[in-house]
Amino acid sequence: MSTSESTLPAADVSAQISRLYVYPIKSCAGVQVPSVLLTETGLEFDRAWMLVDEDGSFVSQRELPRMALIQPQIRQYEMVLRAPGMLALHIALDAVEEPLQVKVWDDEVRAYNMGAVAAQWFSDFLSTKEAPRKLRLVRFDPEQQRLSSLKWTGGIEASNQFADGFPVLVISEASLDGLNERLVAAGHAPAAMERFRPNVVVSGVDAHDEDRLDEMLIATAEGHARLKMVKPCPRCPIPNIDPATAISSPEVSDTLQGYRKVDIVGGAIAFGMNAIVLDGVDFELRVGQAAAADYRFD
Template sequence: MSITISGLFVYPIKSCGGVSLRESELGEGGLRYDRNWMVVDADGKFLTQRSHPKMALVRTELKFSELVIRAPGMLRLDILRDVIEDDDSVKVRVKVWRDEVDAVDEGDLAAHWFSTFLGEPCRLVKIHPDARRIADVARVDAWLEAHPEEAEGIARENVYAFADGFPILVANQQSLEDLNGRLRDGGHAPIAHDRFRPNIVLNGLDAFDEDYVVRLTIGDVSLALVKPCTRCEVPNTDQHTGDVGVEPMGTLSGFRSHDIGITYGVNAVVSAPAGAVLKVGDSVEAALNF
């Protein structure tokens, strides 16, 4: 079995457009710049495509030292990416799911841009450099207990930014092709992986064999696949138009429903040395447990 990385993606602003990369730095918190920013309402609570499908139309680009943001009918917005935030006046407390975490407010211009586009008061925030949002320790503990032979280097506590639950989401190209075949059989248009917003897409596994992958090894990097990703209705949002339909979740519900919900892709935590880089085309070793 020859497995490679066929796609690398980051989504700098949670629930906005992603960026396809040829290579990316990787650390404990996942791929660099992934979900480092987030749009929040007037109460500091996160906004997503679940309630605001128009966020799909916000395009992002990592250019030079800036995060470039575009949307239909809006002037381009540029945000400096790597500013060292040492001014407590811009430090704010925000909410993402059940977590409250420190963030940096990106200022009135960015707030006005997003408020205008989304039609309600909101602000753009960035994860604070000192924030420590920890992925589900109980889930990692369960994985460590179930797979002691694969546990070397995998930490119980894994820091990440504004992603829903874990630092990395892994998907499988063959699973998408299987799903698209089912969609075509049902008279529906095929979709791209942007509907599922993965970070790493693999090529070479059989369809849905990612369900059985325990650990991935890419050079000195290891990913522990600790939890199937349960899906909400966001995959039904067309990422190019913002329109919300009933597919692919309707088709997925017919063959991917489990006790925990409808699943697609697998959440992972990271073990990587300082300066680690992943590249499209990298060879991947997969430990499976059928």
């Protein structure tokens, strides 16, 4: 029996999904969507593709900020990629080429090459005369399992594709509002949510309440999806990169440094909460759905 989208048990916190984002290619621009399928590896198509160098190691905005300008669009049968000065690149969703081994952080994983045309397109856009690059687009092999850290999941086996470490990233609107109040007070422009690359954004909770939540129930048409918050998300320099221009400046990290050092991740700056999927595989998440969660008491 399906559960009404409006019915959730009483909880410490009542919230609502305000935005949903999918990042088909690791470190390229995200796609804001009104609805998306929840899978065991997170949101459908999230980090299903990745760019690698000649050694098969992943590349990201950390070294190639212009990746932020590559805009994907998922259609029924294909992914369409656009970037300034480039013709659109069409990638079939149901086609891959030869298998190969690639590296994402410390994990060696199986993937599929997406072909010479895609490789040339990315290499052309991301190369400069001073720093030519030979890059390949690869797709995660769904027949394998890449697990999140069991230390943080409490021993629960939670699968990822090419995400840094966990299937889902949750951020509250209030957390961004709090940062932007500080940025504006210091004379800086406010930061867009896209800088922080969340999957699920929630409204109706206090700033950084996501840090203190345990499990979040989401009322979908198919039943209650269940996400478990497992680890604060340490931030690298990517939030300093303006996703509209690919220009980096330090004010976001400098501002966070003043109030977002989190002891549980070694004093690193953290913003948002990594989560794993406990229930709700093949359920549809939608903007506007109600969510509820209890506080975690360690």
